[in-house]
Structure formats: C-alpha cells, structure tokens
Amino acid sequence: MPLETFHPSAALSLGVELELQLVGEHDRDLASAADDLLELAQRREFPGDIKPEMTDSMIEVATGIHTAYAPLHAQLVRMRDALVADATRLNVSLCGGGTHPFQQWNERRIFSAPRFQQLSGLYGYLAKQFTIFGQHVHVGMPDPDSALRVLHALGRYVPHFIALSASSPFSQGSDTQFDSARLNSVFAFPLSGRAPFVLDWSRFERDYFVRMEDTGIVRSMKDFYWDIRPKPEYGTIELRVCDTPLTVDRAAQIAVYLQALCRLILAGEDPEPIEDDYLVYTYNRFQACRFGLEGLIVHPRSHATHLLRDDIRDTLDRLAPHADALDCVDALATLRELVCRGGNDAAQLREVHGRTGTLLAVVDHAVGAFAR
Amino acid sequence: MLFEAGRMFSLVGWPAVLLAAWLAGEIAHRGLRVPRVCAYSLAGIVYGHWGGLPHDGDTRAAFTFLANFSLGLFLFELGHRINLRWLVTNPWITLSGIAESLLTFVVVRAIAVAMGQPADIAMVIAALSVASSPAALVRVVNDLRGSGQVTERALHLCAINCLISVLLMKGAIGYWQLLASGSLVSAMWNSAAILAVSVGCGMLVGVPLPWLLRQLRADERGVTIVFALAVMLVTVLTQGVNVSPLLAALTLGVLMRRNRLVLTPAQRNFGVLGDLLTVFLFVYVAGMAVWPTSAVGLALAVLLSLGRVAAKMTATAVFAHVSGTSTRKGALTGLALAPLSTFALLLLEYSRAAGFGLADGALAAIAGMVIVMEFLGPVFAQWALVLAGETQRTEDA
Numbered sequence: 001m002p003l004e005t006f007h008p009s010a011a012l013s014l015g016v017e018l019e020l021q022l023v024g025e026h027d028r029d030l031a032s033a034a035d036d037l038l039e040l041a042q043r044r045e046f047p048g049d050i051k052p053e054m055t056d057s058m059i060e061v062a063t064g065i066h067t068a069y070a071p072l073h074a075q076l077v078r079m080r081d082a083l084v085a086d087a088t089r090l091n092v093s094l095c096g097g098g099t100h101p102f103q104q105w106n107e108r109r110i111f112s113a114p115r116f117q118q119l120s121g122l123y124g125y126l127a128k129q130f131t132i133f134g135q136h137v138h139v140g141m142p143d144p145d146s147a148l149r150v151l152h153a154l155g156r157y158v159p160h161f162i163a164l165s166a167s168s169p170f171s172q173g174s175d176t177q178f179d180s181a182r183l184n185s186v187f188a189f190p191l192s193g194r195a196p197f198v199l200d201w202s203r204f205e206r207d208y209f210v211r212m213e214d215t216g217i218v219r220s221m222k223d224f225y226w227d228i229r230p231k232p233e234y235g236t237i238e239l240r241v242c243d244t245p246l247t248v249d250r251a252a253q254i255a256v257y258l259q260a261l262c263r264l265i266l267a268g269e270d271p272e273p274i275e276d277d278y279l280v281y282t283y284n285r286f287q288a289c290r291f292g293l294e295g296l297i298v299h300p301r302s303h304a305t306h307l308l309r310d311d312i313r314d315t316l317d318r319l320a321p322h323a324d325a326l327d328c329v330d331a332l333a334t335l336r337e338l339v340c341r342g343g344n345d346a347a348q349l350r351e352v353h354g355r356t357g358t359l360l361a362v363v364d365h366a367v368g369a370f371a372r
Numbered sequence: 373m374l375f376e377a378g379r380m381f382s383l384v385g386w387p388a389v390l391l392a393a394w395l396a397g398e399i400a401h402r403g404l405r406v407p408r409v410c411a412y413s414l415a416g417i418v419y420g421h422w423g424g425l426p427h428d429g430d431t432r433a434a435f436t437f438l439a440n441f442s443l444g445l446f447l448f449e450l451g452h453r454i455n456l457r458w459l460v461t462n463p464w465i466t467l468s469g470i471a472e473s474l475l476t477f478v479v480v481r482a483i484a485v486a487m488g489q490p491a492d493i494a495m496v497i498a499a500l501s502v503a504s505s506p507a508a509l510v511r512v513v514n515d516l517r518g519s520g521q522v523t524e525r526a527l528h529l530c531a532i533n534c535l536i537s538v539l540l541m542k543g544a545i546g547y548w549q550l551l552a553s554g555s556l557v558s559a560m561w562n563s564a565a566i567l568a569v570s571v572g573c574g575m576l577v578g579v580p581l582p583w584l585l586r587q588l589r590a591d592e593r594g595v596t597i598v599f600a601l602a603v604m605l606v607t608v609l610t611q612g613v614n615v616s617p618l619l620a621a622l623t624l625g626v627l628m629r630r631n632r633l634v635l636t637p638a639q640r641n642f643g644v645l646g647d648l649l650t651v652f653l654f655v656y657v658a659g660m661a662v663w664p665t666s667a668v669g670l671a672l673a674v675l676l677s678l679g680r681v682a683a684k685m686t687a688t689a690v691f692a693h694v695s696g697t698s699t700r701k702g703a704l705t706g707l708a709l710a711p712l713s714t715f716a717l718l719l720l721e722y723s724r725a726a727g728f729g730l731a732d733g734a735l736a737a738i739a740g741m742v743i744v745m746e747f748l749g750p751v752f753a754q755w756a757l758v759l760a761g762e763t764q765r766t767e768d769a
Contacts, residue, residue, distance in 0.1 A: 032520045
C-alpha cells in the first residue's frame with residue numbers, strides 16, 4: 001500500500017483523541033465494558049466519535065475538527081457527560097490517567113476485532129502491556145513539507161507535553177518513581193521513537209517510507225508508533241506522547257498549547273530544525289517521564305540545562321501573541337499557573353496515595369476528577 | 373471403643389474426600405472445562421450416598437458451623453460487589469431482579485402443583501427455587517475472571533433473589549406457624565424479626581470495622597484476614613441468637629463496600645483459605661442431597677429445573693434493553709442465575725432444626741432438582757459467561 005497522499009487541511013485546525021480507562025465500581029480494577037459502552041453509545045447520538053481500543057477495558061473517543069479552545073472544550077465536556085451517564089447505567093466508571101495503578105496486565109482481554117487480535121499475535125505480551133491510556137492531538141498543516149518541518153521543530157518541546165500531561169506514576173501496584181510510566185511501555189515497541197529526520201515530503205516517501213515498506217515491516221503510517229507522526233489522510237501531524245490527563249479541561253489546554261506552538265513555528269519564530277537537535281532528544285524525554293515538571297532538560301542548541309517548569313513558563317510567555325490570535329489566552333494562563341505554582345496530575349495522584357495509603361483511593365480520585 | 377473407632381474413621385475420611393474432590397475439580401476445570409464446583413459436588417454426593425456425613429450431633433453442629441462460615445465468606449464477597457447506588461440509579465436492574473424472582477416463584481409453584489405436590493410444599497419449593505447460589509456463581513465468576521455486564525448483573529440479581537427467597541421462605545414458615553400454633557405473634561417473629569436481627573448482627577460487626585482497619589492501615593492481606601474473622605464472628609453471633617448468618621454476612625459485605633474497603637483482585641475468593649473452604653462447602657452440602665426415589669421424582673426434577681431457568685431467562689431478557697444491555701446479554705444473565713442455591717439447603721436444614729414441619733417433605737420433593745442443578749447450574753453459569761465473552765480467553769487460561 002503506497003503512502004497516502006497528503007491532504008492539506010485548514011492550518012492549525014485541532015482534533016483530540018482520548019483513551020479512557022473503564023474501571024469497576026466495586027474494586028476499581030479495570031473492567032471489561034468496552035462493547036457494552038459502545039452498544040449504549042450507538043443507541044443515542046453520541047456527541048463525537050467513539051471506538052474500541054486494544055483491550056476491552058479501554059475506550060477511545062475523538063472530537064471533530066475545531067479551530068479554537070472553547071468549542072473543542074465544549075465538545076469534550078459533552079462527550080464526557082454522555083460517557084459518564086452511560087457508564088453509570090452499566091455500573092462502571094471512567095477515568096483518565098496514563099496507566100491503571102494496579103491492574104495486572106496478564107488479566108487483560110484483547111478486544112475481539114481482527115486488527116487487535118492480529119497485533120496481539122505479533123506483539124504477544126507487549127499488546128496486553130499496552131493497556132495504557134494516551135491523549136493524541138492532531139493539528140492541521142497547510143502542506144506536507146510544513147508538516148515535516150513543524151514535526152521536527154516540535155521535537156524540542158516534546159518533554160513539555162510529557163511533563164504537563166504526566167498522570168501515570170503507578171503501574172502494576174507500585175510507585176514507579178516516574179511521572180509518566182506509560183511511555184516506558186510505548187518504548188518497548190520496535191517502531192516507536194522519533195520520525196527519521198527528513199524535511200521534504202517526497203523524499204520522506206521515496207527514501208524512507210517506500211524502502212521501509214519494501215522490507216515488509218510496515219504497511220501504513222499506522223504501523224509507526226512515533227512520538228509525533230504525520231497523518232497524510234487527515235493532513236495533520238499527530239502528537240502521541242501525552243498521558244490522558246485526569247480532566248478534559250487539561251486535555252483541551254494541552255491541545256491548544258500545541259496549536260499555539262505550531263503557529264509560532266509556522267510563523268518562523270523558532271530556528272529551523274536540524275538533525276543534531278535530536279542528540280538530546282531521548283535524554284530530555286527521559287527527564288520529563290521520570291521527573292515531570294522537575295526534570296532538567298538540555299537545550300539542543302545552547303546545551304544549557306533548564307528546569308522543565310521554567311522552560312515551559314518561558315515558552316508560554318513567547319506564545320502570548322499567538323494565544324491572543326487563537327483565542328486561548330485563559331487556557332494557557334491556567335497552564336502557566338500550573339507550572340508556576342502547582343504539580344501535574346502525577347503529583348496529585350501521589351499526594352492522594354500518600355494521604356490514604358491505598359491505590360484504590362487513587363483510582364477513586366481519578367474517577368471523581370474525570371466526572372467533575 | 374468401637375463407636376470411637378467408627379467416629380474416627382468417618383472423620384479421617386473427610387480430608388481424603390476433600391483431597392479427592394479437589395483433584396477432581398482440577399481435572400474438571402483443566403481437562404473437561406467444567407466448573408470445579410461440579411466435581412466437588414459429585415464427590416459430596418458419592419460420599420454422602422455412602423453415609424460419610426457425620427451422624428453425631430456435635431460433629432454435625434461443627435460441620436454446619438463450618439459450612440455457614442464458608443458460605444458466609446461467599447455472601448460477604450457477593451455483598452461487597454453489590455453497588456446499592458446502581459440499584460437506585462438504574463432502577464430497571466432492581467425491577468428485573470424482583471420480576472425474575474416472582475416469575476420463578478410463580479412458574480415453579482405452578483409446575484409443582486401440576487405435578488401433584490401439596491400446595492404448602494409447592495410454596496416452599498417455589499420459595500427455595502427463587503434463590504441462585506451465591507457460592508456457585510461467585511466461584512464460577514472468580515475461576516473465569518468474569519468481568520462485564522452479564523457478570524455484574526448476575527451478581528446483583530443473585531443478591532436480590534436470595535433476599536426475596538429468604539423473605540418468601542420466612543413468609544412460608546410464618547404462615548405454617550400461624551396454621552400450626554394459631555399464634556400470629558410467633559409467625560410475625562419468624563418473618564420479620566429474624567431478618568432485622570440478622571441484618572443487625574452484620575451491622576454490629578460491620579459498622580466499627582472500617583474504623584479499625586483505617587487505624588491499622590492494614591495491607592491487602594491484613595484486610596482479607598480481618599474480613600474472614602469478621603465473617604466468622606457474625607456466623608457465631610447469629611448462630612448464637614438463632615438468626616440467619618448468611619444475611620448477616622451479606623450485610624457485612626455491603627457495609628465494607630460502602631466504606632470503600634474491598635478485597636483486592638489478588639485476594640478474590642479469600643485466597644487459599646477460600647479455595648479450601650469451597651471444597652469443603654460443596655462436598656458437604658452435596659453430601660446432604662438425596663436421590664429421587666421414583667421416575668416421577670426425576671421427571672419433577674427435570675421439569676422444575678427447566679421451568680426455573682426458563683422463568684429467569686425470560687424475565688431478565690424482557691428487562692434487558694430498557695436496563696441498558698442487549699436482549700441476548702439479558703437472557704444470558706438469566707442463564708448465569710441457574711445455580712440452585714446451596715444456601716437453600718442450609719436454610720431448610722436450619723428450618724428443620726427450628727421445627728419447620730414442611731421441611732422434610734420439601735427436601736424430598738426438590739432432591740432431584742438439587743442434584744440436577746448442582747451439576748448443571750454451574751455449567752450453565754459458565755456457558756453464560758463464555759457466550760457473553762466475559763471470561764479470560766482460553767489461550768490465557
């Protein structure tokens with residue numbers, strides 16, 4: 001299958017996908033309820049897109065295409081309310097968070113659909129360990145070359161998104177000491193990581209995709225689990241490093257942070273990306289996963305060390321005119337408040353665990369936060 | 373001396389039978405894909421048929437206590453899965469539980485009367501048929517790691533139909549006592565006060581317990597042990613004042629859940645303790661069953677069993693769509709309710725001890741149904757979960 005033609009889309013249009021956890025009411029373990037929830041969603045006009053994910057304790061919802069924060073947020077709230085209402089009828093709960101704190105991966109069931117069964121056959125236990133929950137954000141790009149340029153320029157900001165969304169401190173019953181343990185599961189996949197450094201779409205297609213396709217390893221862009229990947233059929237780039245935040249508010253704020261950053265890059269306010277930017281990429285990404293907002297990242301050009309918290313704050317300051325133009329001043333102000341004074345969702349979950357001593361209370365908190 | 377030797381032999385026989393039952397259970401589960409509890413029941417029926425059950429009063433009392441305790445653990449586990457709020461926010465679940473219970477009562481009673489049973493015995497049989505076995509259902513669900521709507525609904529409906537069954541039974545006993553003694557006070561005492569005192573015993577232990585566990589900051593194993601001891605405590609307490617230990621254990625479970633104190637996934641079934649007591653419970657209860665003595669008895673057993681399952685499936689299927697699931701899953705929920713309550717037998721045993729004259733007649737009449745459903749009930753429940761796709765896939769088992 002050749003690489004799909006890049007269909008240019010309205011520049012900076014936005015779409016958000018959220019993978020959500022389905023947890024049981026009685027023990028707060030993951031519950032198999034995806035097909036029951038889908039059945040109820042089909043009975044009504046669901047205010048968005050809803051589909052199954054790898055295991056049957058996960059559900060993925062997606063918004064339509066938006067250009068501004070307010071309508072995006074409003075749709076996320078409508079979807080959330082509809083899901084919570086349906087889940088209540090089924091005696092299950094929904095929550096965000098990149099991992100479930102204490103689910104045992106070997107108890108998961110692969111959703112009964114051919115694609116998931118085939119992936120499960122290929123990846124074995126990795127597929128079940130992939131019971132992790134992320135937020136994906138699509139941003140529309142005017143043309144394929146811009147898409148690649150923005151994709152690589154965003155590389156330096158990937159730690160920001162990891163730290164801001166991190167909500168997976170616990171995994172398999174233990175505190176992992178990471179703020180985002182979820183990404184450790186993603187890195188296990190052979191086609192994860194970053195996109196190859198190519199800035200020209202035709203070269204990307206000819207020199208990379210076609211050659212990879214010839215090896216028989218991949219058939220479509222879907223087979224790459226990169227942190228950011230182009231999505232030619234939508235004309236977007238897709239950021240995939242975020243944990244699903246605990247609230248839809250945070251999900252929407254993170255989406256417009258990306259939108260504003262893309263606007264800044266498209267406006268030429270950032271230096272052109274070069275391959276050497278990636279020298280510090282995995283190290284910075286690790287710092288963000290491990291320490292969240294307290295991570296220390298190395299600037300790819302100056303090689304100076306910055307606290308992630310400060311780097312995000314400085315970036316938000318640079319984004320001010322773009323936030324104005326995109327009508328998301330308040331949303332970014334909330335993020336600024338967070339990086340200046342607060343902690344991310346991972347810190348919140350750790351605080352609950354420290355106070356109560358149980359992971360059950362951690363899931364209770366996540367369920368409450370999502371429905372609020 | 374000879375008497376002592378005989379008693380010794382019958383006691384030593386027990387661990388051997390339990391071991392054989394456990395082995396048979398593993399073969400049934402792994403080799404034949406039949407629920408373990410079916411094999412336990414088979415072992416019990418064989419052993420009971422050989423006269424293996426203890427005959428002297430003391431041992432019998434000890435065994436009854438142990439059986440009540442084991443069943444109490446299951447009812448606790450059932451109780452702690454019950455979400456009372458769900459029964460209010462989705463009232464159709466509650467309504468389908470009531471409808472399913474009443475339809476079962478009516479259908480089974482009609483069949484029993486049509487087959488020539490006296491009206492009062494038919495009423496007792498019908499009341500007992502309403503209840504699904506919490507032990508068999510919880511055990512099948514845990515063995516298969518069941519999770520989904522059929523599982524969730526079957527567990528909630530099981531709690532509802534057990535409660536209604538107790539009410540109907542107490543009603544029947546009350547009615548019988550009214551006829552026997554002419555004393556309305558005595559009848560009322562049995563119907564209402566026993567319920568209230570049973571629930572009260574559960575609350576007596578269940579209300580201070582969460583506070584204690586919070587003070588201790590007990591880990592998951594600690595919580596499990598405290599739960600087991602609490603169930604033992606209510607069993608002793610309720611047996612002491614002659615009320616239902618099972619309702620008290622159910623109450624205790626519901627209370628723990630409301631306080632967000634639950635068995636963690638690793639401690640489902642009360643771990644190894646629960647596994648061991650399950651073997652004992654099923655062997656013991658099945659050992660009390662008696663074979664039907666005639667072809668008519670066997671025909672009655674088959675008809676009652678069919679009518680009972682059909683009634684449950686019909687009611688749950690009818691209420692399925694409106695309560696938020698598919699008609700197919702609704703019907704499967706009814707099928708999952710097939711296991712006949714072992715606690716029906718204990719209830720009857722208890723009633724017999726309390727001087728309920730109809731108990732012997734009813735026990736003889738439902739003997740066949742008990743035997744049929746002891747095997748088929750858990751198998752039906754397993755089918756229901758498998759057909760609903762709510763079990764661990766076979767390649768993982």
